[in-house]
Amino acid sequence: MLDLSVNIGAMRLKNPIMPASGTFSEDCAKLFDIDALGAHVTKTITRDIRGGNPTPRVCEVRGSMLNSIGIPSKGVDYFKTNVIPFYDQYQTPLVVSISAGSADEFAQICEEVSVPGVAAIEVNISCPNIEADGKAFAMRPSTTEAVMRKLRAATDLPLWAKLTPNTGETTEVAQAAESAGADALVVANTMLSMAIDIHTRKPKLGNLMGGLSGPALKPIALRMVYQCAKAVSIPVIGCGGIATVEDVVEYLIAGASAVQVGTATFISPTVMVRLISELEAFLRTEGLSSVSELIGSIRDEEASDGVFFAEAAE
Amino acid sequence: MLDLSVNIGAMRLKNPIMPASGTFSEDCAKLFDIDALGAHVTKTITRDIRGGNPTPRVCEVRGSMLNSIGIPSKGVDYFKTNVIPFYDQYQTPLVVSISAGSADEFAQICEEVSVPGVAAIEVNISCPNIEADGKAFAMRPSTTEAVMRKLRAATDLPLWAKLTPNTGETTEVAQAAESAGADALVVANTMLSMAIDIHTRKPKLGNLMGGLSGPALKPIALRMVYQCAKAVSIPVIGCGGIATVEDVVEYLIAGASAVQVGTATFISPTVMVRLISELEAFLRTEGLSSVSELIGSIRDEEASDGVFFAEAAE
Amino acid sequence: MTDMTLNPIFETICRVKSNEPINREYRLIVLDAPSHILKCEPGQFFHLLCPTKGDLRPYLRRPMSIYGFYPEAGELHFLYKIAGEGTAALSALEAGENLNVVGPLGHGFDIQDDWQKLMVVARGVGLATLAPLAQKAQQMGRKLTAICSARSPEVLMSIDHFKALGAEVITVTDSEGTSGVEALEQLIEAHIQAEGVDAFYTCGSNRLLTMLQTICARHGIPGQIALEQQMACGVGMCQCCVRSFRRKDKIIHERVCKEGPVFNLQEAMGC
């Protein structure tokens, strides 16, 4: 029997495939059996009702996309009365993503969503759109540590800190989150980017800038996952540009204990179920019996040589 | 008459297209008339002879590439006796890229290459491969300011500071470079990334990590160019993922006074000459008479609406 | 469990049966589609994964109204115009190639019980969206009048399609000077006087929207409009496709892909 299950701290997931926040909703249940997933991760919510950013909110760049959705939110009450009960129908653990403009407000919503039906809380301390010029809590170790301590005090549920690729201090931020009590890291959110329509000379996003996601982000987020997995001892959940089973395996080898799939769901809404079965097939082909054998199995000790001869192509 | 010329401080370039450091060499003269370019930019050199990183030094990622060439260098003497005389045959201004492990050594090579035949010095304060874990001078405003002051004291030639996308403090670093006396900014170098071979489980680069370049980098570098052009009053030279004339125009509109073309030259070694003539054609089609009309012409004042009706597709 | 109390949505690979220009500007693509994905409503749409063709590499899907759905024949039709990279790639698909489609998506047009006399006002690709309404009207035994507008008589479309479905067709064109707002308003007013209209349907431009809102308000006639907006997911998860609506004196946002693409005519806001 192939064992696809993974542990994220005390949580056991039946497989390592889950959606990324903001790229999944109840609507997915119309497309496939969402109980097949390792976890359900909801779009980030804020306490109060928010409208989100001006349109256009997405645009395409070569082989990837930018978004400046912002965090439109129907508020925490709507979430508790409507969204949690929906996911209660399923066995799969529910992970609620939250955000706030200040650490205190963050702690408050964290407490408010610590209710039955919620298995873990993902804290989006990295959204590049919510504060001016993309400076989010997760840009600096100090602000990460401060907000994470308040969040830690506000709930007994597992806390997943979602990091940003926009910082130059990835490992320091990761360690700050860990030392402040994070149970896992989600690595990473989108990368602050821009696109301009050369004919109108207007930014392609109504919000001027937005976050890069999709395949272009993968080498960057994968590097961060590797750095984080080396720097902390809590589990790392990889996220960024995953579209194929090879991508999933690459993240696991780099040190991720599970992965989140975002933009790929827009390209193929049933991609996650396919990835689960392809991951199983991959294990079988490689003669492995469990996903855990892949996690962190990168062979980084040897300086690989890579010099090869004609024979290699034979 | 269409005017393709642009000014980078006191330097006048006949057109805004030049190569990015490390993606151009004397060998290009076998492929096209390199006097057609706006400037010649050489591969970064160091004072002493260096070997560069272990192979494999490049790998492919979806639609882009990673490299960890490092800075193999034949040293400054070889450069002065062999490289400068080669470029002396041409009218096009020569820009020499230099790097060093310490600020003092940096100043020293800066002085050493301040010789006739060199029109400007590009200072690679952002190479992610040369120092541990990608921390380069350009990661922080303070280290940028410190090294740039020493460099400024070491030469009277124009100094171009090449920034890195790996920092979370793009505008602060740009301002630090300006206030320390940089004459222009080159934005940007490659983004620290990683790729793993899932079958061997080894990093695809001998150096473990490397820099992302090519189309995937474009939305990130374009955002940085926009931020820098707003933050400083010295010229900004855009660099990152440029492959088409549309890319060139997008950078110019964002605020770049000129652009550097890197990875695209590997895909099509004659791309730069094509971009020059396509830029001319673009100006003509759009009824513009000079490149300068494009520079910084982004219409970012109005919140673009982007709501459109069926008629738009009609 | 896939929640089947909700209307299911399918991601399906369909074979292209044909993909031909129908006039100077528009093309019709016909897909071989399994009948379970053809339980559609007029006004609904599919989200198409336009192929990679040479330098054309569209990344996101492209929304496309259902022009025709034929469960018996197992056919799904889209009428489209080349607008950019995605539709250009779509037009390069040849018979026998595959196209990945997601749908049916969104909420379509309603025909309420007391809406006997329907009037459609359409132009351009709007005709693609409104054509299936004629079929439904015929099935429900309602009378439908279609005002079809175009730049010139040569690019008028779907006239025969509407006629075949029992609709009365009135054509207006820019080149004949009959499609302007004033001319159209007179035409519609005359029609309301002569025969009466119980409901309007459109997916017109800003000008058309404003004009129809005025006429409908004046006569208390209900109306529906299909709107467009840039989409990423197409199924309601990403919230990129919102537009503003005026409802009970407040401005609210709704998703074109999920609450729409068909909305109350009076609530819609122009741009």
Add this chain to the structure above:
Amino acid sequence: MTDMTLNPIFETICRVKSNEPINREYRLIVLDAPSHILKCEPGQFFHLLCPTKGDLRPYLRRPMSIYGFYPEAGELHFLYKIAGEGTAALSALEAGENLNVVGPLGHGFDIQDDWQKLMVVARGVGLATLAPLAQKAQQMGRKLTAICSARSPEVLMSIDHFKALGAEVITVTDSEGTSGVEALEQLIEAHIQAEGVDAFYTCGSNRLLTMLQTICARHGIPGQIALEQQMACGVGMCQCCVRSFRRKDKIIHERVCKEGPVFNLQEAMGC
């Protein structure tokens, strides 16, 4: 000015004339090429922009030895094996389609004045690299013996090609047990004794390299080897394609694309 004192390199779009399997493992692609890009030396290569084909989207170019260049016929031939994404995409090219090539690149094989009796030891795609040498040897009136090695007789290649160019061909295969290092060494030693060899040419594996280095050192025979390394630019600018060489008791790095792909056999280092 394009510096014509240097050997010019061209970026050229060529039409595919044919692209067919020649046995279970190898394919031959024939391009329509203008004669000015066909001033080639044996051992040189081109850098191919493999096309985008469906999900196959190679990004960097792929280096490929010149298997044949025929300025009069205007043809350029490559013999290749599908190794991954790039060569798979290459194999999907059909006659009439275009392929963008950069070249000719690198330094090829030398045949010095006093090298009259040449011996080629080749296996796999190495044959593609060494085949043009036979043609040059014939033109220069030199005697060439080619030891062609393969997994089994069915996948032996280019035998007729070598024979047509006047070469003596000796075939060895794994399945017949004749291709092992020991058997090969005996064979070569016997040939040196019987007829003499003035120079060796190979692009073999590590094992072959070591064996030939030993034999050549023993007899003081010069040799050349074509090496491979991953490439980005292919023309010398990026410095990614370096390999290590032993020269005057120092380890030096040289670029396979520029100083190579052909190197002094004794200086080459295995891996």
